[in-house]
Amino acid sequence: MAGINLRGVVKAYGKTQVIHGVDCTIADGEFLVIVGPSGCGKSTLLRMIAGLEIITDGEISIGDRVVNDLEPAERDIAMVFQNYALYPHMTVYNNMAYGLKIRGLAKADIDTRVRKAAEILALDDDLLRRTPRQLSGGQRQRVAMGRAIVRQPSAFLFDEPLSNLDAKLRVQMRLEIKKLQQNLGITSVYVTHDQVEAMTLGHRLMVLNGGVVEQIGAPIELYEHPATLFVAGFIGSPAMNLLPARIGDGGDRVELSGGDSLALPPGRFAAHAGQTVTAGLRPEHFEIVTDDQSVARLAVDVVEQLGADTLVHGHFGNDRGSLTVRLNGTQNLQARQVLPMSVRPELIHLFDADSGRRLES
């Protein structure tokens, strides 16, 4: 077992640079999720750790070994691919045993390891004798994980392992992966574009955008204190409302472009008085209040009843800025209704309009 260390990792294809210097220390036993939109370089970064892509610049070490020039097999890692990449002509048993066979382990040793992995993953004997073609998606996924487990590696690498599964199975497998990682305590790096998957699985998240690390932190930290506009818009579902605004001259109110204004925690943003900003308001932080307390009057356009909560899409203010609000439970609302809404001052996020960085105090 070992931690993973990335120092100034850069990837370029010819002149096009796709990863712009990533630094990150992944502790032993930690579960790090790399999340970002498609094309942000997250898979490339993972494949560089795996040794499937050449590292253009910087250094990657696993444990205390620098692995830049090591073959994937020598890096002591195991990888789970999006399409599982099981050998179609081998039985499940042989799929799991293949890597061990190449390493020259004794037959009995291989058998013990495969049986143990099969037991952990609840693969019975009958399944072990089948070929991948005869398995369902979820079972294939399990076999792919089994192939990773039997190697007893210092790190697991997951490349969007759940995206080929249907929604229900995905939730179930997500939980299984989490439990498995907890029980085995093996350092894991997991790539996904699904922020819910990222939030639920990771000890820490790395948000990647265009090859640049936007923020690394615990899921709840990213949710409560997004460091940049990108993270603010990416983490959380439905996405945070981002509205053009300006901090009032006194620094105690933020004036939205539509004419409404929200109170800020007193004194905190005094230094930024008069600055043009983007205000971030999470849909779930809105509450319906009485008319005289309201800071915005939301004209309802569409209501989506989800059972546990209700999504209201509407517009407000003079410039009819659109807004999404999430209310608890079932709400009896109609389109064209007007709701007086408010947000508590401490839940307002402010970002510099130019740099996109979060404004602190």
Place this chain on the structure above:
Amino acid sequence: MVENRPWLTVATHVVLVIGVLIVAFPIYVTFVASTHSLFDLVRIPMPVLPGSHMVENYLQAISAGLGEASGTAAVGAGRMMFNSLVMALGIAGGKIAISIIAAFAIVYFRFRFRMVAFWMIFITLMLPVEVRILPTYKVVADLGMLDTYGGLIIPLIASATATFMFRQVFMAVPDELAEAARIDGAGPLRFFWDVLLPLSRTNIAALFVILFIYGWNQYLWPLLITTDPEMVTIVISINRMLSVGDDQAEWQIAMATTMLAMLPPVLVVVFMQRLFVKGLVETEK
């Protein structure tokens, strides 16, 4: 088409039956001719029902051919079929071995002039054997390979078509499989042997059927380089049986030899039909 019209069914069957008759009739005539004595055979009209000399004709064809009498040495169809078999197996096996390795190199390795190599192979597709037959003959003759199995087989082994086909097969294999093998610690040869070969099993079988028939039916090349009767292939020998100048050709023996010559390709197709069809239509990897 799933149309259900009785007359259409009848019409399609009539067309099919006519087609089968057109293809099968010459073969039937060949068979009939191989069961008569020469005396019956050259009478007009020619018999249309099998005669009574079948066993004796076939025995003669297999053991002695035309014998000393007709000027060729007494080499029976047995020996010639063996020559043909060695050539056909050699060509089929050699073509598959060479082209699968070439395709492996083209698909899985990045080296200088990779695409140049690929296009050179591809362009040779456009050059039929006949075009390069003189230089090839010269080379083979200089190497002293006339009248040898090597001379029969080796010049015909390179195959652009098969290389191209295996290239397509390998390109359909997901990249992740190669990557998974790399992580498992399998080197290129290991990956080729343990993963690619088993995956292309059906394609190899299909190709084998086609190439075996191709090799078996080779005419021009064996005609050129074999002069020793011991090395003649069966297809050539049929021709030789008929070029007897002013003498009466021994048709019944030639026809019996023809029937025998047809047998191995038919057997290969019959026994490998399942794999053959699978190899041509299967897409899932």
